[in-house]
Structure formats: C-alpha cells, structure tokens
Amino acid sequence: MSPEDTPAPREASLADRAVFAAQFVRAPVATASVWPSSTALARGMADAALRTAPADPVVVELGAGSGAFTGLLTQRLAGRGRQLAVEINPVLAHRLAERFGGVEVVPADVAELGALLALRDIRGAHAVVSGLGWSATRPGREDSLLPVVARALTDDGVFVQFAYCATAWAAPARALREELGDCFADVETSPVVWRNLPPAIVYRASRPRR
Numbered sequence: 782m783s784p785e786d787t788p789a790p791r792e793a794s795l796a797d798r799a800v801f802a803a804q805f806v807r808a809p810v811a812t813a814s815v816w817p818s819s820t821a822l823a824r825g826m827a828d829a830a831l832r833t834a835p836a837d838p839v840v841v842e843l844g845a846g847s848g849a850f851t852g853l854l855t856q857r858l859a860g861r862g863r864q865l866a867v868e869i870n871p872v873l874a875h876r877l878a879e880r881f882g883g884v885e886v887v888p889a890d891v892a893e894l895g896a897l898l899a900l901r902d903i904r905g906a907h908a909v910v911s912g913l914g915w916s917a918t919r920p921g922r923e924d925s926l927l928p929v930v931a932r933a934l935t936d937d938g939v940f941v942q943f944a945y946c947a948t949a950w951a952a953p954a955r956a957l958r959e960e961l962g963d964c965f966a967d968v969e970t971s972p973v974v975w976r977n978l979p980p981a982i983v984y985r986a987s988r989p990r991r
C-alpha cells in the first residue's frame with residue numbers, strides 16, 4: 782500500500798468502537814480499554830515518538846488495538862522506515878492487517894518483543910509506542926514489560942506510553958512512573974490531553990538503561 786492509499790487518521794468509527802468494546806468485554810485485561818484513543822491523543826503519541834527519529838526509523842506499536850495510533854504513525858512515516866504493530870487479539874489484528882497493508886501486523890504477546898524483532902533481523906527499534914494501559918505493562922512486577930522495551934530499543938530510541946489522568950493516583954500508575962525512571966535516563970510528561978476519553982498524559986522516555 783502506498784502512502785497515498787493509507788487511510789487518513791480519523792476518530793474511531795461506530796463500527797470500530799463496537800468491535801473494540803466487544804473485545805474488551807471478552808478480554809478486558811488484554812484489551813485494557815473499553816474505548817479507542819482519540820485523534821488528539823494519537824497526535825501527541827506520534828509527535829513524541831518521531832520527534833528525533835532518523836530518516837528511516839523502525840517504529841513498533843504495542844497493543845495496536847483499533848489502529849488509533851497506527852494510522853497517524855503510517856501517515857507521518859509516509860513509506861519511510863519500517864512499521865510493526867503488535868496486537869495479541871486476533872480479531873483486532875485481522876482488522877489492522879486489512880486496513881493497513883503497509884504495516885507488519887504481528888499477532889503476538891508484547892512480552893515476546895525481543896524475539897519478534899530478532900526474527901525479523903531488527904537489531905533495535907528507534908521508537909516503541911505503547912497503546913497498552915498501564916496495568917497491562919505490569920509495572921513493579923517481575924514480569925514488567927518496561928525492561929523488555931528498554932532492551933529492544935536502540936541507544937537513541939524512545940518509548941512512548943500514555944496514562945489516564947483519572948487513575949494517576951493509583952499504585953500501579955505510580956509504579957509505572959517510578960519504573961520508567963529506573964529504565965530510562967530521561968522521562969518527559971506532556972500536558973494533559975483533554976480531548977480524549979478519559980483525559981490522558983503522554984510519557985516520553987529516552988536514553989534506555991541496559
């Protein structure tokens with residue numbers, strides 16, 4: 782699919798929302814959210830991921846879901862580099878593959894990120910964009926995904942993760958922020974993205990610690 786044929790970024794359609802909500806009901810932990818992210822949040826995520834990216838970056842999306850971030854990343858990349866979307870839910874992965882022919886959709890567990898990249902001869906990602914809720918990243922636990930992501934990045938790579946403001950007080954959300962500081966030398970926090978349901982912030986973590 783050429784960049785001209787890529788679906789333009791848009792708010793999720795009623796059909797997208799219905800499928801997403803249905804998958805949340807069937808597997809709430811894996812889907813993590815009952816509603817797709819807004820275009821405003823997608824812009825914030827894409828801006829943070831590609832701000833310092835090289836000309837032909839490797840961009841990996843974790844928990845691509847309905848493609849809220851996928852479409853905007855595809856448009857920004859415009860055929861440059863390599864874009865992977867990891868989505869464990871087979872229904873959502875199938876819909877992603879149908880919509881975004883130029884994206885390598887990988888129906889797998891994000892915990893296998895290192896192996897997934899190695900199988901594709903990718904030494905490191907320049908940006909990892911997470912569509913996973915903070916609980917799905919398992920911060921503060923032995924099976925946390927954050928060290929996995931840090932190891933999968935290039936030395937100048939960045940990790941971008943959103944978090945809902947309404948749950949910022951919760952222990953897992955605090956654990957996420959603390960572990961980001963453990964795994965990365967620099968962590969930036971965006972202004973609140975009010976045009977998202979619920980409002981969210983974007984973390985941009987760089988200079989991964991090995």
